[in-house]
Amino acid sequence: MNIIAFTVENKHGERKEIEIPDDMGLSLMEALKASEYNILATCGGMALCATCHVQVLQGFDNLPAIGDAEYDMLDTLPDLTPESRLACQLKISEELNGAVFRLMDESDDEL
Template sequence: MEELINIHVELPDGSRVTLEAPTDMGLSVMEVMKANELDVPAICGGMAICATCHVEVLQSGELPEPGDDEAYMLETLPHATATSRLSCQLRVNPDLDGLVVRLMPEA
């Protein structure tokens, strides 16, 4: 049975949109944002090598630690914060229900 969670995305103008995401398809947060036509370039297609899907996590439950590739990319970003993540590396699961992220500018 498909379970839906809500992911909230803060846009550059400060407004927020709520996206419903299925937990049974193995999607990333980046894929959910692109499917909802948000402006996320995601040039590398989710390989953690371009950082064009960079988000700042404003509110979340338990998130997995960034992997080595993601951590390296985040270290190179001029706009990175302590709560920055690559949305392509965050897999949709029930623990992400209520996640709030802010789209970050490209380098």
């Protein structure tokens, strides 16, 4: 088991480091929900709703490739950036270590 540490920035620019073991099989979306971020995740992690949209501020090139379902969903977003990803499609793994993610959903009010 390794501890994966990454940083989350909310819509107010406030940052918090999160540490999660990599042996639990969690997605970034599940880790964010467990860390009490107000992520809607309406579709439950199936890449069907984009309510877990994040922008990768650091570490984008280390992440696994975007799959077809994720790409199709991202392509519908009005606030899409070149560094956009769906948190439900990113598993907690060594690739996330040191990354910085900005929450893009406006429902986030907590840090």
